[in-house]
Amino acid sequence: VAWDETGKEKLMILRELSEEDRAFQKKTRNWLEANLPKHKARTYFGLHLDHDWQRIVAKGGYLGPHWRRDDGGMSLTPLQEVIMIEEWARAGAPMIASQEMNHIGPILLQLGTEEQKREHIPKMFRAECFWAQGYSEPGSGSDLSSLRTTGAIDGDTMVINGQKIWNTMAHRADWMFALIRTAEGRRGLTLILLDLTTPGVTRKSIKDLSGDHELAEVFFDNVRVPLANVVGDINDGWRVATAVLRAERLRAGCPERALNALYRLRKAAAETGADSDPWMAEAIARAELAVLTLEAAYLEALESERDDPDNNDQDGSCLKVLEAETTQSVLKTLQDVVGPSKAILTPPDIASDFTDFSKAFMAALANSIMGGTDEIQRTLIAQQALGLPRAAK
Amino acid sequence: MATSSEDDQQIVDSARRLLDGLGGISHTREAQHTRRYFDRTAWERMAGAGWLGALVKPELGGAGLSLKAVLLILEECGALAAPEPLVLALGSSIILPACRSADADQLRNDVLAGTMNSCPIVPGFYPKDDRPLTMTDGTISGITPPVFDAHSSEVFLLGVDTDVEFQICALRPNSRGVNLDLKDSVDGGTVGRLRLDRVAPGDLRPLLGGNRAKGLLNDARDIMRLGYSAQLVGLMRAAFRMTLDYLKLRTQFGTPIGTFQAIQHRAATLHIEMKSARALLYEACAAVGTARQTLAAAAAKARISDVAMHVVKEGVQLHGAIGYTDEHDMSLYFRRAMSLTAAGGDSSACLRDAAGLIRRLDG
Numbered sequence: 001v002a003w004d005e006t007g008k009e010k011l012m013i014l015r016e017l018s019e020e021d022r023a024f025q026k027k028t029r030n031w032l033e034a035n036l037p038k039h040k041a042r043t044y045f046g047l048h049l050d051h052d053w054q055r056i057v058a059k060g061g062y063l064g065p066h067w068r069r070d071d072g073g074m075s076l077t078p079l080q081e082v083i084m085i086e087e088w089a090r091a092g093a094p095m096i097a098s099q100e101m102n103h104i105g106p107i108l109l110q111l112g113t114e115e116q117k118r119e120h121i122p123k124m125f126r127a128e129c130f131w132a133q134g135y136s137e138p139g140s141g142s143d144l145s146s147l148r149t150t151g152a153i154d155g156d157t158m159v160i161n162g163q164k165i166w167n168t169m170a171h172r173a174d175w176m177f178a179l180i181r182t183a184e185g186r187r188g189l190t191l192i193l194l195d196l197t198t199p200g201v202t203r204k205s206i207k208d209l210s211g212d213h214e215l216a217e218v219f220f221d222n223v224r225v226p227l228a229n230v231v232g233d234i235n236d237g238w239r240v241a242t243a244v245l246r247a248e249r250l251r252a253g254c255p256e257r258a259l260n261a262l263y264r265l266r267k268a269a270a271e272t273g274a275d276s277d278p279w280m281a282e283a284i285a286r287a288e289l290a291v292l293t294l295e296a297a298y299l300e301a302l303e304s305e306r307d308d309p310d311n312n313d314q315d316g317s318c319l320k321v322l323e324a325e326t327t328q329s330v331l332k333t334l335q336d337v338v339g340p341s342k343a344i345l346t347p348p349d350i351a352s353d354f355t356d357f358s359k360a361f362m363a364a365l366a367n368s369i370m371g372g373t374d375e376i377q378r379t380l381i382a383q384q385a386l387g388l389p390r391a392a393k
Numbered sequence: 394m395a396t397s398s399e400d401d402q403q404i405v406d407s408a409r410r411l412l413d414g415l416g417g418i419s420h421t422r423e424a425q426h427t428r429r430y431f432d433r434t435a436w437e438r439m440a441g442a443g444w445l446g447a448l449v450k451p452e453l454g455g456a457g458l459s460l461k462a463v464l465l466i467l468e469e470c471g472a473l474a475a476p477e478p479l480v481l482a483l484g485s486s487i488i489l490p491a492c493r494s495a496d497a498d499q500l501r502n503d504v505l506a507g508t509m510n511s512c513p514i515v516p517g518f519y520p521k522d523d524r525p526l527t528m529t530d531g532t533i534s535g536i537t538p539p540v541f542d543a544h545s546s547e548v549f550l551l552g553v554d555t556d557v558e559f560q561i562c563a564l565r566p567n568s569r570g571v572n573l574d575l576k577d578s579v580d581g582g583t584v585g586r587l588r589l590d591r592v593a594p595g596d597l598r599p600l601l602g603g604n605r606a607k608g609l610l611n612d613a614r615d616i617m618r619l620g621y622s623a624q625l626v627g628l629m630r631a632a633f634r635m636t637l638d639y640l641k642l643r644t645q646f647g648t649p650i651g652t653f654q655a656i657q658h659r660a661a662t663l664h665i666e667m668k669s670a671r672a673l674l675y676e677a678c679a680a681v682g683t684a685r686q687t688l689a690a691a692a693a694k695a696r697i698s699d700v701a702m703h704v705v706k707e708g709v710q711l712h713g714a715i716g717y718t719d720e721h722d723m724s725l726y727f728r729r730a731m732s733l734t735a736a737g738g739d740s741s742a743c744l745r746d747a748a749g750l751i752r753r754l755d756g
Contacts, residue, residue, distance in 0.1 A: 014683075289696055296677075315668070387641070
């Protein structure tokens, strides 16, 4: 790719980059060229926990883009965060695991004890410990207030019994942060950190529709966890878990998957000649425009988070829905572009070509379910941001 | 980028005050029910506020505002579906200050003062309609692409391929051989085309020639697209706000209809679309003056046009029968949206432009 003034150096970003931003972009691109193993490029569409890759990323200093440097992160500006995402997508680098830097890490930073921070955060930055989220249960998906996995307090330990499900990569993670019922009602939840190798923990992966094993279920049979692992106070877990929800949801709306999908679409369109077929050209153009819009919205939301941290516009929910719809629609167009090939089973080694049409398309179904379904997000937007009244029970 | 600062808020507040002083939405209602409406008093007030030369440097008689400030003002005009052809003034204010001649200076002063209206005819809004005006046997003939709300314009700024070079010229529609063919639009304005039949070169006053002239018309095209987009962003915000108020107020089956999940989710969808469309507008604004200016403006106009029509369509639907009446203000927003989405190139035309430019970027 030519490094020139015509704007080709950016994938989607519309605004001009400053010298400093260009330098960051160039450094990131060079680092990826030197450090991304060829066999890992464009291998997965969804989120695979690739411990080796995470360690390479950690060593390169690319963990925690939005974390302050003092806390171990990169202190990137919103624009630089987007530049990094674009470079990751351009290189086809596997996504960075998100539980550590986007979920439990920020919770600990804000509400954890000094001991908890000292114990866990440095390991996250060295990619020595991987985390899974333990919120959903078989009877409690969208309605988290009905969680039933219980924690009985016994001296200085909590004894946990029950089951969690849909825990992304829990079968390959080391620790879990889980919401456990310690009393009745919404106020009766407690957030606790637990080592997944503790006796009494059983983990089983779940094969998903696309044939992958991203999800897991976790069973607890008298699992004893020290109370020192409780984050915040007992029965204050709901507040703790939602304290950093805005930042979490914002980054769930990150356009990385959409950019990856678009990259595949562009390649497939060029290879099949679909980009010169007027019937397809409009759909491809709409896909481009959708990703452009998502990226602009993401950048705006990150800047608004920085400049106006208290606004209640539910921009995280908006982005999360927009991301899922955009990625899914781009992949739908990709399905149309490849025609009969769309149903071909993705070969195990896809790094050399762009034939993983079926797997990516199926994997993206999860985007509008995990982390709070699109329906839940829309209800939040309607009631919190737009002030529409709740139905009387 | 779209986050508002105190300065931005002041600009928005003063724009609202001026528009309220003109009668707010009732001004719009009157305009939409008056054939070929133009209110010189309102126009002169806008001139007085510096809106007609908002982007022009103060030493040339303008207000020297940033493009972002201008778009914020246009959002407020859109929020009242204001009928004034401010985007024509915006386009003129890109072209005229670059033309340095006694003629052009005089024209610029008149236009900025609001005593004379000029209408830029820029190529590229509607690719199918782009047929350059050419010179044959020493006279100029041809048809311009359509332009919205030009009925009040006393002078047109247009590009002509003369024997010597490409030129931007000023032309009065009452010159010999010139016919301004106007059709009424749904919102009280017009869609017009200039037909030139063997017009004498003397009637076309040259303002600027060469590549600089072509570049200026391209800039005017992009910035006018952003201007129409900003009006649409304001328009959809107001139409949506009105719809939300109604959802909270209107009771059926013993409960406000806004409590129904089917309705809540549709409202949420519109909110998501509007928020991201506005983000795209100000991202595009930040791209003006860079290699991606044309792409950004085309992409923004394409997306915003689609979202705006979706919002007003849902606005009518969610109001039920009352939303389908002329009496309800939703009708004003719906009809104005029809014009503003077509002006400057509709969604398809802009999408085609954006797609072509994106493909060239894909190095």
